[in-house]
Amino acid sequence: MSARHRLARAVASLTALLVIAAPALVAAATPASAAPARINGSGSSYVGLAMQLWVSEGQVQGLPVNYLSTSSPQGLQQFASSTVDFAGTEAEFSALGVAGGEGERGYQYVPDVAGAVAVMYNVKDKAGNKVDTLRLSRRTIARIFMGDIAKWSDDAITADNGGLQLPDQPITVVYRAGQSGTTGLFYDFVQKTAPEIFGPWAARNQLPTGARIITLDGAPGFAPNTRAYNGSDQIAQGIAGSNGLWSIGYDEFGYAKTYKVSSAWVQNQAGQWVKPYAANITAALTKARLAQDLSQDLTDVYTNPDPLTYPISAYSYIVTQCAPDPARPTCKGKYTNPGVAETLTKWLRYIACEGQVNMAKIGYAPLPTNLSQEVANAIGRMNGVAPEQLNAQNCANPRFTGGGIDPPPTAPPIRGGGGGTGSGGGTGGTKKPTGAAAGTSGAVGSASGTASATGAGAATAAEGSTPEAGTGGELAATDETLPGDGSGTAEGAGSVAGAGTPAAARSAGGSAVWRDPEPVAYDRPGPAPLTGAAVVVLVALMVGPTAFGAIRSRRTAR
Amino acid sequence: MDAETPVASPPRRPRVVVDEPARVDRVFDAVTFWSGFSVLVLLSIVGLFLLTSSGDSLGQTGLWTFLTRVEWRTDVQPARIGVLGLLVGTVVVAVIAVVLAVPVGVLAALFITDYSSARLRRVLIGLVDLLAAIPSLLFGVWGFVLLSNQMVPVSRWISDHFGWIPFLATEPNRDLTGSMFIAGVVVGIMVLPIITSVAREVFSQAPPGEKEAALALGSTRWGMIRTVVLPYGKGGIVGGTMLALGRALGETIAVALLLPQVPLVSKNILEYGGATVSGFIATHSGGDPFTVSGLMAAGLVLFIITLGTNMMASVVVSRSRSGVGVEL
């Protein structure tokens, strides 16, 4: 036992364990067959919620997919520099001004889902009640987001809301920090809706007019009061939180649902007030002009005369490589790793069909049949084979199966200041709106038929005690009931619980919690005493010596 | 050659003595030299690469413009990027952190060296070292989830009572989370152990003779500390502060979690907003080569500032009377 050995042992003692572990684990984890290989993607947070679902479903099916929700421009850049295998985006390379798309890698756009940008807000009426039925015309929205309307009491907002005047508070415009495809989409809408204001505004703020505005970082003074957040999640959280009062922002509709943020009813070309439910998105996008490479021009969507149209809708894409194809000059070559193509094609096939089933529930709209078929065509291009023909038998996309989408809820009457009677003194308190809420709910119930009513009832029974989040009172709960009923009837039994939950919330009277609490059913007993004991011990360990030392040193100080 | 050396008369020049190193020594010399040298090479490659790859963006932007421009935009042609907006945030956060942490850290060090019993002192030293070992991520998460909301009333209170100071005034209904002040508080708690341990080290080396002399002259303990310990440890305190400043300047992940990372020179440190160089780099991963080059340039600027701070710290500490044996 020499000192040298002991030294060697000492120095290596820690590394040895780790070093030995590594190769063993590598050996253990290396799959026996090459395919399917891991694939990595990154990009759009607009499609982030859908991706979360698809990725986890894909993983369950044994497809090792990974998606990092950052932003469309970042996804495209990473795709262009080959650091990821695919990218998620809602705008094209050219529209986002991302270089490298024309690089040797090549690309194709594969549509994956239809979505919409919601206008979220956090406003109180003069009585101090939370407003959750705000209506905004397209032009008002455009003016707000260009700083042209700076107060909630502005006449344009009052007019949109049937004379309900909001308090004289400055509007805080919330925007995405950094580059974002959602910003690109939304400001494209703003530009097309109010071009005569947009021109001077863009010039004043040194924002581009030719390409899309994908970041507002350079012109933070584009509106009098602005605030930037770092991602779709934070925007929704920021607006919903108590610090977000008097703010308004744009974000994918799914986040509004996830965080229970109020989103505005937007007036479309037909004069209807709509929210981005699946039917509205679908209706709007019938006017989307798709180019040969499937990239979209949304100008006509904003002015779609269909009364169901939600005007700020757009398709989202997955960007992949593809085998050279004369019809597609951007296709430049297959994935070098066949395992990547294997995983990606299988996963895309899933997205084209089964993946569309739950889209309406989480705030998107399923792809139309022709675009599902385009996904299949894209898969064919990736493999260099003839594409599979999709139909109702081999594809579960609800648009194939023909169930269609139920009519969406109609806009509730304006509340907060006594309906159309103008700005009252706020005498209503909480009782008055409750009546209005009940009325709305009844109306919707009759519209969507008995199926929804049964579903809601069952769910109420099952989850009656769930402290489901309301949105700051009865009003919000009512608001959320609408989409629930709509989607519930569209998708049958599978989403009954989804329809029922808001109903349950209503029956429970609602609460002021803005985030989903942990599901009660999963709160297994067991760790609680352990946690308690650990904390007690820890506190004792920390506080004991301190108190001891303090007492002692004070005593000795005497 | 030894045979010719005259014995009687002392030679003017010493004889050349060659010790043929053993083979193992030659190997040893080679191995240690090359590992030392390769560390040198490696690190200079990092430095050189930082310089050259910053060159792309700096060449396009111009060094002075880059240093003085606030905005950071790569979506326009030509891109307009500048580091000033980030630097201001970096410095503000670091200064808040240090200003808050230094008094507490120095007093805590005094508590450890001069007020606590031997056993408690050992425990406390361990705990402070422990605090230093906790990854900054955990501080960031803690600040992000817990402290950020807890600090809102504090920010509100400060702005209510000290709003007459320009950068502390907030308008009502503003979001007070995610402010540079909160980031500064979290980073301050993070650098607290550094200041405490450096100050403790120098305080513990204060000459016992002088301390006893002060006490023997009838001074109170505070009198002794004021006349002996604090003057003695002055260099250590300054050095520790600058070391902590260097650390706070480079802090990444906590500020990436806490701040929105929008490069603006915010006029108000209590309101939502702010960006730091490292946090900005962390939240802007996956850019095109030009963006990366710009980020490199920003990182280089930060590195130079951190380097300067650290070097000043080591100079101050080694020049001071107490700092000779202190390792930074």
Add this chain to the structure above:
Amino acid sequence: MTTITVDRARSNGTHPSPTPRLVELIGGPPPGAAAIEARGACAWFGDRLVLESVDLLMPAGQVTALIGPSGCGKSTFLRLLNRMHELVPGAALDGEVLLDGEDVYRHGRRAQEVRTRIGMVFQKPNPFPAMSIRDNVLSGLKLAQIKCHDKDGLVEQSLERAGLWKEVRDRLHQPGGALSGGQQQRLCIARSLAVHPNVLLMDEPCSALDPTSTRRIEETIGELRHQVTIVIVTHNMQQAQRVSDHCAFFLAEENEPGRVIEHATTTKMFSTPDDRRTLNYVEGRFG
């Protein structure tokens, strides 16, 4: 390769064994004591000449004491003998040091080999703290890459020669730092003896020790004197008188390098030195 055979029984009469055990070293220095002689030795530190033209013969198997006031170059001279001098940055030297008639600074000769033959004990006891007593004794083997088949025997023999065996025989595996100062110093002597050097240099070995420990070390020196050539630096006149056969008096005048003033047998040095300065020094009138 050399093989040393040492009769263990001879080394310490107090612990007789019925049959002498042989402890063999393979690859160590040649057996027995060797004479060491300095010729015209000079030493520099940087540009400063600290030792000038020292000629001194230290006969084999005898104890030579180097005496003189502080800073006169005794220790430098000692370190010159086993090539430790050249380890100091900026140090230079001249002259020759002959070990068994062969220059240790001869071109091509390794300092390592020289140091194996000329052991050294330092002023402050410095056992290796990370090693046990036994490992400390055997450290020379490992460090100089000398082989030995009977390590236990060597440990016992070396510790006996250093006069430490009886005190530590039961705790050979304790760390060397746990011993008292005097014991540590004897452990260092045992460590040096374990490689069977021809010469043992001692640089004020007792200056950090109490009188009892000093006496034990002196006894040890007495016991070793015929097995190994000993050169000892000491400030203690009585000690020099007690232990040494020969004496050399070093002196450095103001702004002058150190020189050997006088060199003679101990008896002569302490009774009738030739030089007045020597007389003054040994009688304690200066220095």
Add this chain to the structure above:
Amino acid sequence: MAGAAGTALCLNWLVFGRLGDGQGWFALLVSTYLTFLACFFIATADRYGRLVATDRTITVVVVSAGGVVLAALASLVIFILVLGLKALRPGFFTSDQTGITPLLPSTEGGGSHAVVGTLEQTALSLVLSLPLSLGAAVFLNESRSRWRRPVRIFVDAMSGLPSIVCGLFIFAVFIQPHAKDAAIFGFNGLMASLSLSLIMIPTITRTVEVVLRLVPDGLREASLALGASRARTVWSVVFPTARTGMTTAIVLGIARCVGETAPLIYTAFGYDLMNANPFNGSQEALPLFVFRNVQKPDQTAIERGFAGALVLMVIVLALFALARYLGRDRTRRAAPSRRWRPRAPRPTQEVRP
């Protein structure tokens, strides 16, 4: 003192009750504390005079500063412990995030992929950096080359390199230009290890060099005087003597490395599934897992993030404890403590057993 505290509290209660401006906990705390100090000062000044009162008041301030440091630590640890235990189950170490959606409870799924990633990346970076940094530390301390000074300057300079820049560097050198050519240059564990090595090398080199410098020169001389080569001396004398300190330094280097998040953002990318091959494909690590999850929208993800944070904290604390254990110095314990305590004014101090 208790009297002063009580008075202060009551006074404040009164003041706040009367004025009732509702400024929140912070205002209450600050004013209570200040009032307490004032009361305490007045009370002691009345009995013992101003000098003593100043001394005692300062004592109170100093003690409370120590308390603040402890409170910060306790708050952090307890917070992470409480939130982390909510979601931490044994399953955390056996499963990854396969098929985890926001609707599933936080106790489903786990972070085994993150734990494996962290272990592999740390081990790899240790393998990459340890020989180099040990060699460099020995070079700095044991050789006489004139390159020592530049090496030391560079190592010192680089230890101030912000960690995110290390990640950015690896990204810009390897990943961005070469990811399309070879998988080894894509986002993967190796790249993460490389960037972590850039952090580790200066850290370990500096600390180990300091430890080596503490080895007394006498031991080196003694070893050389026994005929050892310099290599032997370093290996058999210097290293064993400095062993405890070196191990402590290395373990603390690992602890720092384990918790690094920033460089991983640019190199490991993050991954929800198990990828135990650090040379191919993006990989998860505990810090990344925590960083990404606490920022996610759903509460369950945040809880999972905290479970990860708890595991990370336990790993770091375990490494820290290991470092302390290895670093407990047997030789130093015998030496008298150089720390000094004031003796004069403490008659009761030594009585306590």
